[in-house]
Amino acid sequence: MKGNVIKYTQDNVDTDVIIPGQYLKIHDYAELATHAMEGLDPDFHSKVKEGDFILSGKNFGCGSSREHAPIALSHSGIKAVLALSFARIFYRNSVDGAFLLPIEIEQNAYDGISEGDEITINVSLNEIKNITKNQTYKMKPFSEIIGKIITAGGLFKYNPDQN
Amino acid sequence: MGKTLFEKIWESHIVVEKQNDPSLIYIDRHLVHEVTSPQAFEGLRMNNRKVRRPDLTIATMDHNVPTTDRSLPILDQTSSVQIQTLEKNCKEFGIKLFDINSPNQGIVHVIGPQLGITLPGTTIVCGDSHTSTHGAFGALALGIGTSDVEHVLASQTIWLEKPKPFEIRVEGKRKNPHAVTAKDIILSIIKNIGTGGGTGTVVEYRGDGITDLSMEQRMTICNMSIEAGARAGLIAPDEKTFDYLRGRKYTPKNYESLVDFWKDHLKTDSDAKFEKQFTLHIDDIAPQVSWGTNPGMTSDVTESIPSPDEFSKGDSNQKKGAEKALDYMALKPGTAIEDIKIDRVFIGSCTNARLEDLIEASKVIKGQKISPNVQAMVVPGSHMVKKQAEEMGLDKIFINANFEWREAGCSMCLGMNPDILSPGERCASTSNRNFEGRQGTGGRTHLVSPVMAAAAAIKGHFVDVRKMDLS
Numbered sequence: 001m002k003g004n005v006i007k008y009t010q011d012n013v014d015t016d017v018i019i020p021g022q023y024l025k026i027h028d029y030a031e032l033a034t035h036a037m038e039g040l041d042p043d044f045h046s047k048v049k050e051g052d053f054i055l056s057g058k059n060f061g062c063g064s065s066r067e068h069a070p071i072a073l074s075h076s077g078i079k080a081v082l083a084l085s086f087a088r089i090f091y092r093n094s095v096d097g098a099f100l101l102p103i104e105i106e107q108n109a110y111d112g113i114s115e116g117d118e119i120t121i122n123v124s125l126n127e128i129k130n131i132t133k134n135q136t137y138k139m140k141p142f143s144e145i146i147g148k149i150i151t152a153g154g155l156f157k158y159n160p161d162q163n
Numbered sequence: 164m165g166k167t168l169f170e171k172i173w174e175s176h177i178v179v180e181k182q183n184d185p186s187l188i189y190i191d192r193h194l195v196h197e198v199t200s201p202q203a204f205e206g207l208r209m210n211n212r213k214v215r216r217p218d219l220t221i222a223t224m225d226h227n228v229p230t231t232d233r234s235l236p237i238l239d240q241t242s243s244v245q246i247q248t249l250e251k252n253c254k255e256f257g258i259k260l261f262d263i264n265s266p267n268q269g270i271v272h273v274i275g276p277q278l279g280i281t282l283p284g285t286t287i288v289c290g291d292s293h294t295s296t297h298g299a300f301g302a303l304a305l306g307i308g309t310s311d312v313e314h315v316l317a318s319q320t321i322w323l324e325k326p327k328p329f330e331i332r333v334e335g336k337r338k339n340p341h342a343v344t345a346k347d348i349i350l351s352i353i354k355n356i357g358t359g360g361g362t363g364t365v366v367e368y369r370g371d372g373i374t375d376l377s378m379e380q381r382m383t384i385c386n387m388s389i390e391a392g393a394r395a396g397l398i399a400p401d402e403k404t405f406d407y408l409r410g411r412k413y414t415p416k417n418y419e420s421l422v423d424f425w426k427d428h429l430k431t432d433s434d435a436k437f438e439k440q441f442t443l444h445i446d447d448i449a450p451q452v453s454w455g456t457n458p459g460m461t462s463d464v465t466e467s468i469p470s471p472d473e474f475s476k477g478d479s480n481q482k483k484g485a486e487k488a489l490d491y492m493a494l495k496p497g498t499a500i501e502d503i504k505i506d507r508v509f510i511g512s513c514t515n516a517r518l519e520d521l522i523e524a525s526k527v528i529k530g531q532k533i534s535p536n537v538q539a540m541v542v543p544g545s546h547m548v549k550k551q552a553e554e555m556g557l558d559k560i561f562i563n564a565n566f567e568w569r570e571a572g573c574s575m576c577l578g579m580n581p582d583i584l585s586p587g588e589r590c591a592s593t594s595n596r597n598f599e600g601r602q603g604t605g606g607r608t609h610l611v612s613p614v615m616a617a618a619a620a621i622k623g624h625f626v627d628v629r630k631m632d633l634s
Contacts, residue, residue, distance in 0.1 A: 009480070009483065010480055010483055010484055010487070011359075011480045011481065011484055012358055012359075012457050012484060014457070014596075014598045014599075016577075016596065016598040016599070016600060016601045017598065017599055017600065020578075020600050020604065021577040021578045021579045021601070022578055022579060022583075022603075022604075024198050024226070024227075024579060025198075025227060025239075025241035025242055025244075025245055025579070026241070027201065027202075039598075039599050039600040039604075040599070057480045058359055058480070059358055059359040059362065059392060062358055062359070062392060062457075063292065063389075063596060063598060064291075064292050064577075065199065065290055065291055065292040065294075065306040065307060065308050066198075066199065066308070067199065067202075067290075067308035067309040067310060085359060085362060087359075087362065087392060088324075088326075088362065088363060088392075088394055089292060089306055089307065089308060092307075092308065092311065093308035093309075093310065093311075096308065096310035096311060096314075097308070097309070097310040143183065143184050143185070143324070144181075144183075144184045145181060145184040145185045145322065146184075146185070146324075149322075154310070155310050155311070155314055155322070156206070156210075156310070156313070156314070160179065160187075
């Protein structure tokens with residue numbers, strides 16, 4: 001995966017800024033995506049491109065269990081969120097619905113990658129390459145079953161008997 | 164080695180066990196509401212699946228229902244569609260629904276215990292993060308997203324990474340338990356351990372500061388476990404738990420034999436090991452008021468707004484977070500909490516809208532009027548809470564003080580129905596999240612207990628309720 005980074009230099013990006021409660025009634029995902037990150041970054045919708053990544057600090061996706069949060073990001077074009085840590089419900093929602101990859105990073109990636117940097121993510125090598133800055137960072141590997149759910153394309157395509 | 168209560172419940176629900184990986188866990192109760200379920204039912208339909216255990220699945224509508232006159236049509240078209248969709252789905256899949264006109268309707272986490280659906284030792288899930296509330300009864304209760312809701316509907320199981328047991332001890336005795344409440348205990352805990360302090364854990368709350376609490380107060384504690392990032396929070400059941408559930412609408416027929424079993428099994432062994440530990444001494448804690456945009460940004464009512472430097476203790480992201488929060492909240496460091504003027508008061512939510520919360524708040528306002536600059540509302544947690552409160556005459560106390568007395572629902576906790584703050588409005592709220600825009604775009608939320616909210620309504624600013632006569 002290759003893309004550019006939109007960076008939020010902060011901890012605790014919560015579900016209510018990712019997709020504010022008033023939009024949880026929207027069933028059309030394309031329309032939902034127009035409100036992604038609206039609570040934190042009103043320019044997000046105009047700047048995000050297909051294939052972009054979000055980079056942020058600790059406890060990304062804290063708060064509500066709304067799956068609308070990864071859905072809104074995914075339908076905005078976001079393929080992965082890189083964060084120092086994730087709230088667990090957001091993490092599982094991202095994986096279970098195959099909306100995006102929640103990638104746990106180390107401090108060196110958080111500090112090293114800037115807004116707009118072009119990076120590649122290689123999940124099989126657990127490696128992130130910063131093309132803009134010519135740096136390489138390690139990502140924390142997915143656990144075995146999470147990796148299998150991701151490979152299968154979501155919870156409903158995952159068949160434990162075949163693995 | 165002994166086992167924790169959480170480990171005992173976990174082990175008794177394993178369908179497929181995996182080391183260092185998610186295990187397949189059986190679910191005893193699945194609670195469903197209108198917002199996080201439509202896509203899950205759609206998924207079942209698309210794949211010609213049925214609900215595996217409709218008898219263990221219970222639905223209600225709470226998130227976007229209006230709290231005004233229920234005999235009138237719902238004006239918000241999209242809310243109306245979502246509510247009708249739940250009705251249609253429950254009918255098609257044979258699920259019991261407490262609809263908008265049911266005497267059992269209410270916030271899903273208020274009605275579960277009230278109806279005796281929540282039971283000790285069970286696993287409970289719901290597409291709502293505050294499912295942790297049910298842990299007050301010694302249940303393993305987890306919030307899940309819509310994909311998992313579909314998975315549970317189809318299979319009555321979920322794949323779950325085993326959380327680590329985290330012991331939070333609450334020790335001591337509050338000098339004035341009417342003024343310093345369960346809400347102040349849990350806000351103090353989150354202030355200390357942080358919003359990520361419980362990530363990947365199931366908290367067991369223990370100690371005399373916990374066993375002293377009533378069941379409704381224990382629910383307030385467990386409810387906000389998720390605000391510390393915990394997967395769930397629970398409290399070992401005791402006589403208070405068993406008494407609370409005895410004789411409720413759906414309490415099982417063989418209840419007394421279950422109680423005997425629970426007494427023997429549902430406790431942490433003396434030699435069990437927790438992976439994490441925190442102790443809060445509550446003898447001298449003060450009423451709490453949040454000043455920022457996450458529940459960890461909280462101070463004693465007697466304190467002033469901290470500077471971002473003081474708050475962050477050298478962590479640059481914390482500092483930036485505090486600066487951003489103060490900007491959003493339009494507050495300056497050094498301002499006394501008691502000098503913060505408010506525009507709105509919301510007494511409601513799955514955290515603090517049970518009968519006891521309303522009784523305590525009513526004591527503060529009895530015979531008084533709210534400040535002319537404040538608009539205040541009470542949204543009971545369930546239709547049943549509302550009815551019980553009305554039988555006690557609490558509605559009249561609130562209405563005479565110029566509070567609005569509404570119908571049950573989630574209401575202004577998350578701003579999905581018409582009950583929202585206007586941009587810039589400042590609210591003393593008994594809810595659980597003070598995130599930016601949570602109660603309406605640009606709205607400013609201060610989390611407090613019901614008595615603190617009631618006192619703020621009267622005075623027009625925060626006051627230390629310990630100075631008031633609450634007997």
